[in-house]
Amino acid sequence: MQLLMSLMLLLVVSSCEDQVETTYTYQTQVPVFLQVNSFREADIIIEPGKPLDNPGKIYIYGDYLFISEPGEGIHILDNSNPSSPRNLNFINIPGTGDMAINNNILYADNYVDLLAFDISDPQDIEMVKREEDVFPNLYTNEETGTIVTYKDTLITSTDPNMMWSSWGRPAFRSDFMAMESMAAYSGGSKSGGGQSYGQGGSMARFTLLGGHLYTVDDYDLRIFSVEEPTDPKYLKNINLGWGIETIFPFKGKLFIGSMTGMHIYDASNPSEPQKMAVYEHVTSCDPVVVNDDYAFVTLRSGALCRMGADELHVLDIKDLYNPQLIKSYPMENPHGLGLSGNYLYLAEGEHGLKSFNVADVMEISNNQIEHLKDYASIDIIPGPKSLIVIGPDGVCQFDYSDPEKLKELSCISVSFR
Amino acid sequence: MKIIYIIFAATLYLACPSNSWGQALPFAHHSEMGILTGRDDLGNRTNFSFQTFNGFQLSRKYAFGFVTGLDQYGSLSVMPIAMGGRAVLNPEDRWQLFAGLDLGFGSTILEPTVVTEWNEHRWQEGGFMGQGTAGLRIKTKSDNFWTLSLSYKRQVYHLTTGNPRVNDPDPSRPEDWNYYAIDKITFNNVVYRLGYWF
Numbered sequence: 001m002q003l004l005m006s007l008m009l010l011l012v013v014s015s016c017e018d019q020v021e022t023t024y025t026y027q028t029q030v031p032v033f034l035q036v037n038s039f040r041e042a043d044i045i046i047e048p049g050k051p052l053d054n055p056g057k058i059y060i061y062g063d064y065l066f067i068s069e070p071g072e073g074i075h076i077l078d079n080s081n082p083s084s085p086r087n088l089n090f091i092n093i094p095g096t097g098d099m100a101i102n103n104n105i106l107y108a109d110n111y112v113d114l115l116a117f118d119i120s121d122p123q124d125i126e127m128v129k130r131e132e133d134v135f136p137n138l139y140t141n142e143e144t145g146t147i148v149t150y151k152d153t154l155i156t157s158t159d160p161n162m163m164w165s166s167w168g169r170p171a172f173r174s175d176f177m178a179m180e181s182m183a184a185y186s187g188g189s190k191s192g193g194g195q196s197y198g199q200g201g202s203m204a205r206f207t208l209l210g211g212h213l214y215t216v217d218d219y220d221l222r223i224f225s226v227e228e229p230t231d232p233k234y235l236k237n238i239n240l241g242w243g244i245e246t247i248f249p250f251k252g253k254l255f256i257g258s259m260t261g262m263h264i265y266d267a268s269n270p271s272e273p274q275k276m277a278v279y280e281h282v283t284s285c286d287p288v289v290v291n292d293d294y295a296f297v298t299l300r301s302g303a304l305c306r307m308g309a310d311e312l313h314v315l316d317i318k319d320l321y322n323p324q325l326i327k328s329y330p331m332e333n334p335h336g337l338g339l340s341g342n343y344l345y346l347a348e349g350e351h352g353l354k355s356f357n358v359a360d361v362m363e364i365s366n367n368q369i370e371h372l373k374d375y376a377s378i379d380i381i382p383g384p385k386s387l388i389v390i391g392p393d394g395v396c397q398f399d400y401s402d403p404e405k406l407k408e409l410s411c412i413s414v415s416f417r
Numbered sequence: 418m419k420i421i422y423i424i425f426a427a428t429l430y431l432a433c434p435s436n437s438w439g440q441a442l443p444f445a446h447h448s449e450m451g452i453l454t455g456r457d458d459l460g461n462r463t464n465f466s467f468q469t470f471n472g473f474q475l476s477r478k479y480a481f482g483f484v485t486g487l488d489q490y491g492s493l494s495v496m497p498i499a500m501g502g503r504a505v506l507n508p509e510d511r512w513q514l515f516a517g518l519d520l521g522f523g524s525t526i527l528e529p530t531v532v533t534e535w536n537e538h539r540w541q542e543g544g545f546m547g548q549g550t551a552g553l554r555i556k557t558k559s560d561n562f563w564t565l566s567l568s569y570k571r572q573v574y575h576l577t578t579g580n581p582r583v584n585d586p587d588p589s590r591p592e593d594w595n596y597y598a599i600d601k602i603t604f605n606n607v608v609y610r611l612g613y614w615f
Contacts, residue, residue, distance in 0.1 A: 016454075016455050016456055016605045016606070016607055017455075017456045017457070017605065018455055018456065018457040018458075018602060018603060018604050018605055019601075019602070019603040019605070020457075020458075020600060020601070020602050020603075021600070021601045021602075021603075022598055022599065022600045022601070023598065023599045023601070024596065024597075024598045025591050025594070025596065025597050025598070025599070026594075026595065026596030026597070027582070027591070027592070027594070027595055027596070154591050154592070156591075333584050349584065350583075350584065350585055
């Protein structure tokens with residue numbers, strides 16, 4: 001009996017080591033290699049309208065809304081009645097990031113190529129041009145025509161294949177290190193508080209000015225001539241440094257928001273834009289809108305721009321060669337913004353949507369009009385018929401004929417979250 | 418949380434005389450203090466433990482109740498919340514042998530979520546707690562008891578460290594985090610306790 005007891009005791013005592021089991025869950029981007037031929041040879045298919053999944057950028061053209069689905073394609077909606085937009089078509093464009101529309105021609109990127117579509121009849125869309133190899137930074141090997149894209153992937157493992165960095169916490173895997181910035185880019189719009197457009201790091205952002213199409217990606221401003229709309233021609237590129245995010249045309253000038261500041265280019269000679277000024281600020285994420293006298297820049301802190309501040313900066317741009325910061329206002333988590341007359345609409349991410357009267361730029365914080373907390377918003381477009389608000393949950397339209405009182409007209413929700 | 422509620426509800430229900438067996442059952446109370454001993458990567462560890470059993474004497478041999486207390490593993494405080502049973506082999510003797518079984522949950526309610534200056538979020542969750550006990554119960558002159566016991570206690574505990582990718586991350590949504598690591602730590606203890614039963 002005693003023997004049995006002591007044996008049992010021994011068993012208990014010997015199994016007494018604490019067990020530690022660690023599960024690592026992290027977001028990473030898995031590289032996907034693709035041959036250019038595989039998508040060049042495949043037809044671009046116009047599909048019947050389908051529900052929004054991960055809305056990116058919105059473009060208003062006439063009575064139609066074009067909503068990009070980054071990486072997937074473009075939704076076309078009939079918005080003749082903003083209270084009930086109708087889903088028409090979906091252009092299936094793998095690897096697309098952005099778009100622009102001019103003279104019934106829609107431009108969109110398709111991995112390394114630029115495509116042009118005739119949309120004069122949105123019921124019968126036709127591809128009219130493929131300009132090849134104009135976004136070469138996706139190539140891993142241009143000779144064999146191999147490009148690489150990255151797919152967001154959530155990995156859970158118990159494999160302790162993690163490096164511990166100097167301050168004793170798990171660092172990212174080495175493959176993750178390089179992809180961190182990209183992950184933050186393209187995972188953004190789905191997770192709500194991240195980047196505005198949910199674009200991958202090397203996908204372009206488009207704008208049109210003076211018969212030219214300008215695209216920005218991480219480092220470059222690329223210029224295309226679209227004077228013959230159905231035949232876009234690649235002209236040149238201008239290196240802008242790193243972290244380029246948005247491009248905003250206004251009165252012959254290009255305002256380019258980057259992670260370190262705002263670049264102003266004079267595009268009075270559209271094929272040869274000239275640098276006018278760079279306004280530098282702390283690292284953060286920042287879209288720009290402007291009117292005649294002032295530029296409104298939002299600075300946002302985020303996973304990628306941790307050092308950043310959450311602020312609205314007002315710059316005096318009467319002298320475009322020398323923009324001056326005149327005032328900054330603290331904000332919660334500002335993303336995109338839209339300017340309509342004296343009213344500024346500001347997307348505060350998960351914190352909702354705010355409107356301000358900016359007639360007196362020194363008193364913006366005292367002139368806040370509304371704060372709609374229920375509409376998580378990322379970007380805002382003051383359209384001719386409605387104010388369009390894009391958020392992680394979908395696209396909402398507001399009647400803003402009374403700018404002091406926004407009225408919801410309709411909301412298109414994403415298919416799932 | 419639900420489990421805790423059920424345990425509480427059951428204890429309260431049984432405490433009410435009309436719900437029991439016609440008459441109120443005698444209370445049983447057993448408080449103990451002791452040391453938790455175990456081994457981890459760094460060697461042997463010795464930690465403080467306090468627990469209290471409150472319940473009913475179902476018969477001379479058996480008691481049933483609710484167990485709570487505090488286990489201090491270094492700087493980590495775990496609060497056990499469990500159902501417990503006690504059985505005495507020879508209640509008629511002065512020196513008695515007893516056994517106990519406690520099953521429930523260890524809570525880290527006392528541990529706050531920490532955000533470091535590197536924006537690393539760190540939070541803790543408890544987990545399963547199970548304990549088996551054998552011991553001696555010695556009758557005092559006032560019909561109370563001193564106890565000496567030896568237990569095996571298993572306590573599961575989770576530590577999560579994460580680096581958020583959004584401003585207001587949801588701990589249960591992996592998409593909100595750049596990475597997170599969950600350490601599931603199972604403490605295996607041999608516990609030596611001294612207690613008083615009345």
